[in-house]
Amino acid sequence: xxxxxxxxxxxxxxxxxxxxxxxxxxxxxxxxxxxxxxxxxxxxxxxxxxxxxxxxxxxxxxxxxxxxxxxxxxxxxxxxxxxxxxxxxxxxxxxxxxxxxxxxxxxxxxxxxxxxxxxxxxxxxxxxxxxxxxxxxxxxxxxxxxxxxxxxxxxxxxxxxxxxxxxxxxxxxxxxxxxxxxxxxxxxxxxxxxxxxxxxxxxxxxxxxxxxxxxxxxxxxxxxxxxxxxxxxxxxxxxxxxxxxxxxxxxxxxxxxx
Amino acid sequence: xxxxxxxxxxxxxxxxxxxxxxxxxxxxxxxxxxxxxxxxxxxxxxxxxxxxxxxxxxxxxxxxxxxxxxxxxxxxxxxxxxxxxxxxxxxxxxxxxxxxxxxxxxxxxxxxxxxxxxxxxxxxxxxxxxxxxxxxxxxxxxxxxxxxxxxxxxxxxxxxxxxxxxxxxxxxxxxxxxxxxxxxxxxxxxxxxxxxxxxxxxxxxxxxxxxxxxxxxxxxxxxxxxxxxxxxxxxxxxxxxxxxxxxxxxxxxxxxxxxxxxxxxxxxxxxxxxxxxxxxxxxxxxxxxxxxxxxxxxxxxxxxxxxxxxxxxxxxxxxxxxxxxxxxxxxxxxxxxxxxxxxx
Ligand SMILES: Nc1ncnc2c1ncn2[C@@H]1O[C@H](COP(=O)(O)OP(=O)(O)OP(=O)(O)O)[C@@H](O)[C@H]1O
Ligand SMILES: [Mg+2]
Numbered sequence: 001x002x003x004x005x006x007x008x009x010x011x012x013x014x015x016x017x018x019x020x021x022x023x024x025x026x027x028x029x030x031x032x033x034x035x036x037x038x039x040x041x042x043x044x045x046x047x048x049x050x051x052x053x054x055x056x057x058x059x060x061x062x063x064x065x066x067x068x069x070x071x072x073x074x075x076x077x078x079x080x081x082x083x084x085x086x087x088x089x090x091x092x093x094x095x096x097x098x099x100x101x102x103x104x105x106x107x108x109x110x111x112x113x114x115x116x117x118x119x120x121x122x123x124x125x126x127x128x129x130x131x132x133x134x135x136x137x138x139x140x141x142x143x144x145x146x147x148x149x150x151x152x153x154x155x156x157x158x159x160x161x162x163x164x165x166x167x168x169x170x171x172x173x174x175x176x177x178x179x180x181x182x183x184x185x186x187x188x189x190x191x192x193x194x195x196x197x198x199x200x201x202x203x204x205x206x207x208x209x210x211x212x213x214x215x216x217x218x219x220x221x222x223x224x225x226x227x228x229x230x231x232x233x234x235x236x237x238x239x240x241x242x243x244x245x246x247x248x249x250x251x252x253x254x255x256x257x258x
Numbered sequence: 259x260x261x262x263x264x265x266x267x268x269x270x271x272x273x274x275x276x277x278x279x280x281x282x283x284x285x286x287x288x289x290x291x292x293x294x295x296x297x298x299x300x301x302x303x304x305x306x307x308x309x310x311x312x313x314x315x316x317x318x319x320x321x322x323x324x325x326x327x328x329x330x331x332x333x334x335x336x337x338x339x340x341x342x343x344x345x346x347x348x349x350x351x352x353x354x355x356x357x358x359x360x361x362x363x364x365x366x367x368x369x370x371x372x373x374x375x376x377x378x379x380x381x382x383x384x385x386x387x388x389x390x391x392x393x394x395x396x397x398x399x400x401x402x403x404x405x406x407x408x409x410x411x412x413x414x415x416x417x418x419x420x421x422x423x424x425x426x427x428x429x430x431x432x433x434x435x436x437x438x439x440x441x442x443x444x445x446x447x448x449x450x451x452x453x454x455x456x457x458x459x460x461x462x463x464x465x466x467x468x469x470x471x472x473x474x475x476x477x478x479x480x481x482x483x484x485x486x487x488x489x490x491x492x493x494x495x496x497x498x499x500x501x502x503x504x505x506x507x508x509x510x511x512x513x514x515x516x517x518x519x520x521x522x523x524x525x526x527x528x529x530x531x532x533x534x535x536x537x538x539x540x541x542x543x544x545x546x547x548x549x550x551x552x553x554x555x556x557x558x559x560x561x562x563x564x565x566x567x568x569x570x571x572x573x574x575x576x577x578x579x580x581x582x583x584x585x586x587x588x589x590x591x592x593x594x595x596x597x598x599x600x601x602x
Contacts, residue, residue, distance in 0.1 A: 053492055058393065085494030095485040099507035108503065109493040161493065 002029040002199050003069040003086075003168040005050060010064035011228075012045050012054060019045050021228035022064075025218055027169075032191060032200045034210035034237065037220035038252065042229030043203045044092075046220070047171050050201065051087035052080040068168065085113065088162035088198075092174040094154035096146035096161070103142040105157055109165035124164050132160035133190055152183025159190065163198070170194065172202040176209065188213050207253055211241050219249045325578040332356075332571025340575060344541065348560070348569045356572040358553070358579050363542050364456060365552040365580070368531065369524035371460030372467055377517050379464075380471035384513075385501060387472075388479040400476065407469035415533030418462035423453025423534065430457050434547060446547030447540035454536030457546040462530055467520035474519060478512030479505050511595040518591030522584050528554040553580040 005027040012020040020042040027033045035043040048054040049062045052073060065072045073083045088109075096105045104111075106128050107121045115121060125142070129135040134156040138149070146157055155175060162170060172191075176184040184206075191200060191213045204210050210217055218234040233246045244250045335354045338345055343357025383403060387396045430450050437443040448454060482505045490500040536549035537559070551559060557573045564570040 051492065053488065056488065056491055081494050081496050084492055089492035091485055091489065091492075093485055095483075095489040097486060097489065097503060097507075100503075108490075112493060112495050112499055112503075158489070165493070 015059035034214035088167035329575035372463030375464035384475035415530035448549030474516035
């Protein structure tokens, strides 16, 4: 549980397009790291390279090493399916499986892993939904379709689905961007709770959110149009938002960007 | 630590009062009172849409009515039960004998066999093309499958009886020999060695409806939302598990509709079956090795007798049954697709 991630000199490509240039960054276990930066600078791309989802895009590839507690997830002997089982992901748009009930959505990952025991599945379902602060709202309609929930509930359902398999790391790509302020707060509180058990990396465009939930913040930027994105600096969130060492970071977080 | 988060310039602060226009207040039309504007484009389009809808319904009713009116006198003159008999003897207008039963059996048997063969293969091809084949291969392959649909059915008929039938004879004999205890594989009313059987016809029909089922399923599978696919993969699904949890449920309705389109085509296919099926007057054994004719091919075979209105009416009555059959198939398909709407 809760492993550390070391990204070492990672370059990411979409076909011939060099999207992200040489990122080196460490994420300590049981902490929240926020990725911030202007649109198109490669935050999602870096995030998706951490659970080998990047290579799902045709022609996309990653160079460099990503170590999970010292083990390279890009080593030739490593099965990407196994990597994704231990590193959970929550997407920008809530994506519960529309043909499945709430219960089946939550335990989908477990079922994939071969768990069939009904009692165990129900147990995990309840625990995950409680963990995602959704249990009280849905406990009476677990057999209804997951698509019938509100956007915020759907996103919490997706978080429940991701934590049901007890991953080592939880990646979140702008998990609140489609949500109202109340649901956003609910998810931010949830992230603070989940930090006890998981290593969390979150991409966000909301500076206040980064300041509220993260321990460490990484600022990415584009050197120019058509240039690859790069990591400008990474530091304690407090330091980044009060006294960043790079001018570009200060400009960005104070809204003087671009 | 949030001190550095100054509000961005211009956000929320730009509500300076608008300068008054020198002419004074402008009288704006009261939105609540103004009647809804009917735009000519809307009206034209609405008219065209309603018009075509009405036209289609009227046309189908007219065809149905035409068939019925033509068929009634012959049905009156029929010496045997139309729905309960299989005899077809329309050479003498004074002693008209026509029953739909055997034709119906051959029609349904060939079509259902074709569907049973084509559905899994189409599913495989569609999944392969959308999720397994490298892009460079997928395009030309899909094109070849589509080309199959462009082959005229008379070519399929010729190929079926001249090439496929002899090749299938050993297969048919093997099935008959080893599975003959199942009625469907028992001896039929024509020789297996001749090849003009429901079995051969079903295989040829399967090839004929493969492209349409594949093309429609492919389109549907391709539309599976990316976020669902990625959601499954991110949970640690293998490719096949991803297909099973997202692509297949998403595409199920489309796949069923595709199959029904194929079935519709198989039920109505005429020329190919006209060439393939061995004619016989013997009673069918309800086996895949029966011969005979389908409703459509029987009508084509009987074209020479259409000069007599009573005889023609017998064939038209058969056509009416085919018409109803395709209607029922469509309705069933709709029911299947509409089921489980909640999860759509
Ligand atoms: N599937 C793709 N194929 C090709 N290029 C892509 C693809 N996805 C992203 N890119 C490119 O990679 C670069 C980084 O994109 P990415 O989505 O990582 O940015 P981001 O920082 O997440 O932006 P946003 O804040 O808008 O989400 C961009 O230049 C983008 O155009
Ligand atoms: Mg992004």
